[in-house]
Amino acid sequence: MNRRKVWGIEREVLEMISQASRQTHPYEFVATMRAEDGVIYELLLLPGSISSGSSATFPTFNLPIDLSIVGSVHSHPSYSNEPSEADLHLFSSYGNTHIIICMPYDMTSWRSYDRQGRPVDLQVL
Template identity: 45%
Template sequence: MKIKGIESDALNFILKVSESTAPLEFAGLLHADNGVITEVIVLPGTESSSCSAIMRLFMMPNIKSVGSVHSHPSPNIKPSKADLQMFSKTGSHHIIVGKPFDEKSWKCYDRNGYVQDLPVIDSEINNDEIV
């Protein structure tokens, strides 16, 4: 599935939950409808600490993931080696959020750790109208 962007409500959820869980990392999987990321799936059994978040991928419900999201408790939002290993297992779009957890403190990466554009789409727009 070609990903066209992320809904603003989904991004706001990611930013708020990342801020509220700091200094622990937050982690989840991304779900898309009609090519737009609309939801974050938090898997049961996910463990968080100040240096990592471990998702139990075997707990994934019968839903296809298009990628992952996790927070770093610092402003450093570059993927680590462990991040890249997770990226290879969970889809094509991976968001990392860091302090101060605002609209400028996140990036989307491909499975190899290269930055990729991910437009923010107003949640009020009907996904069918997105080209």
């Protein structure tokens, strides 16, 4: 079986995502993610990103040209971590690995998707 280019995420990064999502609640938390050797190891906060109760706007035109950035992560202030239409649009326009975390923002309430919005497995390291 072929391993995806991005196949893992450090536990520490997931913990940061869950903590940041709790702090941002009821708004959405948005960030991009960096990976090295296929493992996501860092969040990169976007100073230009706007979050609202319903959707996060992702200013792709502000993104630095940085090939270590592999995708995005955002939170849903609800109990669904399914991508919305806007999320699918974002996924297809940028990066190949995207994470959505929903309430209660714990280590089991997140899911990862590819650029078509299909669920993918990420190994927690």
